[in-house]
Amino acid sequence: xxxxxxxxxxxDGIGPEVMEQxxxxxxxxxxxxxxxxxVSEDLVGGAAYDAHGTPLxxxxxxxxxQVDAVLLGAVGGPKxxxxxxxxxPERGLLRLRKEMDLFSNLxxxxxxxxxxxxxxxxxxxxxxxxxxxxxxLTSGVYFGEPRGIFExxxxxxxxxxxRYTESEIDRVARSAFELARRRNNKVCSMEKxxxxxxxxxxxxxxxxxxxxxxxxxxxxxxxxxxxxMQLVRAPKQFDVILTDNLFGDILSDCAAMLxxxxxxxxxxxxxxxxxxxxPKALYEPVHGSAPDITGQGKANPIACILSFxxxxxxxxxxxxxxxxxxxxxxxxxxxxxxxxxxMGEEGGTPISTTEMGDAIxxxx
Amino acid sequence: xxxxxxxxxxxDGIGPEVMEQxxxxxxxxxxxxxxxxxVSEDLVGGAAYDAHGTPLxxxxxxxxxQVDAVLLGAVGGPKxxxxxxxxxPERGLLRLRKEMDLFSNLxxxxxxxxxxxxxxxxxxxxxxxxxxxxxxLTSGVYFGEPRGIFExxxxxxxxxxxRYTESEIDRVARSAFELARRRNNKVCSMEKxxxxxxxxxxxxxxxxxxxxxxxxxxxxxxxxxxxxMQLVRAPKQFDVILTDNLFGDILSDCAAMLxxxxxxxxxxxxxxxxxxxxPKALYEPVHGSAPDITGQGKANPIACILSFxxxxxxxxxxxxxxxxxxxxxxxxxxxxxxxxxxMGEEGGTPISTTEMGDAIxxxx
Ligand SMILES: CC(C)[C@H](C(=O)O)[C@@H](O)C(=O)O
Ligand SMILES: CC(C)[C@H](C(=O)O)[C@@H](O)C(=O)O
Numbered sequence: 001x002x003x004x005x006x007x008x009x010x011x012d013g014i015g016p017e018v019m020e021q022x023x024x025x026x027x028x029x030x031x032x033x034x035x036x037x038x039v040s041e042d043l044v045g046g047a048a049y050d051a052h053g054t055p056l057x058x059x060x061x062x063x064x065x066q067v068d069a070v071l072l073g074a075v076g077g078p079k080x081x082x083x084x085x086x087x088x089p090e091r092g093l094l095r096l097r098k099e100m101d102l103f104s105n106l107x108x109x110x111x112x113x114x115x116x117x118x119x120x121x122x123x124x125x126x127x128x129x130x131x132x133x134x135x136x137l138t139s140g141v142y143f144g145e146p147r148g149i150f151e152x153x154x155x156x157x158x159x160x161x162x163r164y165t166e167s168e169i170d171r172v173a174r175s176a177f178e179l180a181r182r183r184n185n186k187v188c189s190m191e192k193x194x195x196x197x198x199x200x201x202x203x204x205x206x207x208x209x210x211x212x213x214x215x216x217x218x219x220x221x222x223x224x225x226x227x228x229m230q231l232v233r234a235p236k237q238f239d240v241i242l243t244d245n246l247f248g249d250i251l252s253d254c255a256a257m258l259x260x261x262x263x264x265x266x267x268x269x270x271x272x273x274x275x276x277x278x279p280k281a282l283y284e285p286v287h288g289s290a291p292d293i294t295g296q297g298k299a300n301p302i303a304c305i306l307s308f309x310x311x312x313x314x315x316x317x318x319x320x321x322x323x324x325x326x327x328x329x330x331x332x333x334x335x336x337x338x339x340x341x342x343m344g345e346e347g348g349t350p351i352s353t354t355e356m357g358d359a360i361x362x363x364x
Numbered sequence: 365x366x367x368x369x370x371x372x373x374x375x376d377g378i379g380p381e382v383m384e385q386x387x388x389x390x391x392x393x394x395x396x397x398x399x400x401x402x403v404s405e406d407l408v409g410g411a412a413y414d415a416h417g418t419p420l421x422x423x424x425x426x427x428x429x430q431v432d433a434v435l436l437g438a439v440g441g442p443k444x445x446x447x448x449x450x451x452x453p454e455r456g457l458l459r460l461r462k463e464m465d466l467f468s469n470l471x472x473x474x475x476x477x478x479x480x481x482x483x484x485x486x487x488x489x490x491x492x493x494x495x496x497x498x499x500x501l502t503s504g505v506y507f508g509e510p511r512g513i514f515e516x517x518x519x520x521x522x523x524x525x526x527r528y529t530e531s532e533i534d535r536v537a538r539s540a541f542e543l544a545r546r547r548n549n550k551v552c553s554m555e556k557x558x559x560x561x562x563x564x565x566x567x568x569x570x571x572x573x574x575x576x577x578x579x580x581x582x583x584x585x586x587x588x589x590x591x592x593m594q595l596v597r598a599p600k601q602f603d604v605i606l607t608d609n610l611f612g613d614i615l616s617d618c619a620a621m622l623x624x625x626x627x628x629x630x631x632x633x634x635x636x637x638x639x640x641x642x643p644k645a646l647y648e649p650v651h652g653s654a655p656d657i658t659g660q661g662k663a664n665p666i667a668c669i670l671s672f673x674x675x676x677x678x679x680x681x682x683x684x685x686x687x688x689x690x691x692x693x694x695x696x697x698x699x700x701x702x703x704x705x706x707m708g709e710e711g712g713t714p715i716s717t718t719e720m721g722d723a724i725x726x727x728x
Contacts, residue, residue, distance in 0.1 A: 229620065
């Protein structure tokens with residue numbers, strides 16, 4: 001049987017630096033665990049714009065649709081701030097999400113024991129935190145039409161459209177309920193049904209999917225503003241949070257920051273289960289391209305390596321190998337290895353991106 | 365000269381309970397500080413629906429447009445959850461905001477010294493916190509058309525429209541810059557200009573207003589998802605945060621919860637400065653109707669009383685009297701008076717809503 005295929009898109013900023021370490025980890029699994037991947041690499045975001053004048057070349061898009069999974073680093077940076085909207089680095093990422101139909105974005109917010117002190121929240125509020133945010137990723141206000149800046153009378157108006165069909169809500173709700181069953185069996189769905197009709201439909205469809213096919217899962221609904229509050233107040237009340245594209249963007253970043261270690265958080269973006277059992281999938285760290293530390297060897301590669309662990313679990317059904325990799329990372333942290341982003345007030349000497357890679361390989 | 369007029373709309377849930385204490389405070393200012401108000405009272409939200417079948421009677425709306433300031437308690441509750449969207453309690457509040465044209469919503473997130481332990485965040489992260497969120501309140505996705513649930517093919521689609529004109533952005537930006545000048549002279553504007561055209565226009569207009577008329581104020585721009593993160597990570601970096609209706613809803617609740625004492629936070633919603641110097645204005649606590657504790661005498665009246673203090677400051681140019689009221693509340697807290705929502709882990713016996721009112725009057 002052919003090896004499973006991986007397309008690596010390092011992207012911009014610290015993307016290439018952290019991806020270097022992921023490549024070493026991938027190679028290790030090939031060498032030591034007989035789990036070889038066919039790895040290819042290409043450009044996305046500002047890097048693609050620099051080379052081709054577009055943040056995602058059609059050929060790259062076509063390749064992404066062919067491979068078993070895509071690993072992405074990060075996109076964007078101040079260099080591209082003044083580009084036209086249509087060729088901004090982010091458009092490359094959004095095109096991948098849309099054309100691969102990656103409607104279910106899984107963003108774990110997990111607090112690592114060794115790093116609990118690190119959060120701006122009190123230790124007892126976040127220690128042991130383990131939430132999974134399921135964010136709808138291919139619709140809503142990110143993609144709805146009409147959109148644009150239009151003339152109206154003697155001024156301009158900026159327009160975007162929030163739009164959700166029943167089937168779009170249905171499928172992402174199912175993915176949240178499925179996940180909840182493998183976790184603590186609780187889903188909290190968040191919208192603004194008190195002010196938005198799209199939220200009313202969202203709530204209704206989520207409830208229907210629940211009642212018909214997942215009555216065993218505990219379901220609650222919460223307004224998104226209250227959701228933000230509750231995340232700050234008592235995040236451990238949640239298991240799976242299900243929400244739309246825009247609320248998910250904000251709430252997942254809020255949840256990520258609760259853990260105090262953004263450099264640690266991976267994500268998976270999944271499409272519908274395919275015939276071969278492998279959904280279309282893209283894995284990427286939650287952190288951005290971090291232009292302020294780019295090229296300094298300071299970046300923490302763990303979020304990106306954990307994204308590969310998610311690939312092992314969700315694309316390649318290698319839950320045990322994913323757990324092996326995650327355990328290696330826990331060990332390394334427990335032993336005190338810290339990149340610059342993980343230096344607390346006590347100080348100490350941070351290790352470099354490569355040294356963190358070394359330590360993880362050693363622990364493996 | 366006629367007394368200034370106040371319309372009190374206690375609303376639902378704990379609204380009437382906390383408003384009772386505000387009325388005592390208002391009476392005190394009439395008796396002791398020669399600052400008498402003509403106070404009238406009416407229904408809003410579920411209470412108005414129960415009486416008239418609408419969450420805001422036309423007569424109440426007309427009155428709100430006549431008075432110098434409106435004080436509102438809270439709207440909503442589970443009893444009204446199944447009402448049609450068009451008569452939900454929230455529609456009453458939204459109609460007030462829209463028809464009074466209250467485009468600038470000021471939401472202070474302030475951490476009271478006596479309560480700093482109370483936050484789920486570490487004390488040093490929030491002690492002394494003093495942010496002002498300026499949220500646009502009469503446009504955006506809350507009011508944009510088209511909106512609704514429509515049939516499309518053989519399924520339904522939920523639609524809302526995010527819409528901002530240049531002049532809508534311009535006027536709220538000005539109110540943020542004006543405020544910043546009276547504070548620490550810094551504004552951070554938040555949107556998603558990387559994915560939404562309405563955000564691009566927002567950023568452009570805010571920058572233009574700044575460059576033309578407020579170059580002395582320090583202006584920065586941040587994506588709203590990063591904004592949520594930064595609020596959790598290091599909230600003290602902010603002075604004034606300027607943002608749109610929907611982002612403002614979520615970010616201000618997140619900021620409010622950082623302080624750990626939601627029962628303490630007031631808000632002001634202001635229109636354009638009028639000929640008499642008094643903008644149209646509505647003042648309300650940030651907390652909701654809290655159905656879980658309604659009727660138990662447990663509610664904290666401070667947020668609502670502080671909303672009246674904001675009225676003194678922003679509607680009646682009585683900054684000194686506002687400061688007097690705020691100081692009385694600080695004293696009461698410093699003396700250890702605590703309603704149930706302010707009980708920490710140490711325990712103790714909470715005082716009732718009325719007892720908190722007593723204590724504040726005594727301190728005055
Ligand atoms: C880079 C940007 C387009 C993206 C988003 O808004 O979805 C990012 O913030 C994310 O959450 O993945
Ligand atoms: C009650 C509701 C309509 C309102 C809103 O969404 O604006 C509330 O959450 C608020 O923030 O004042």
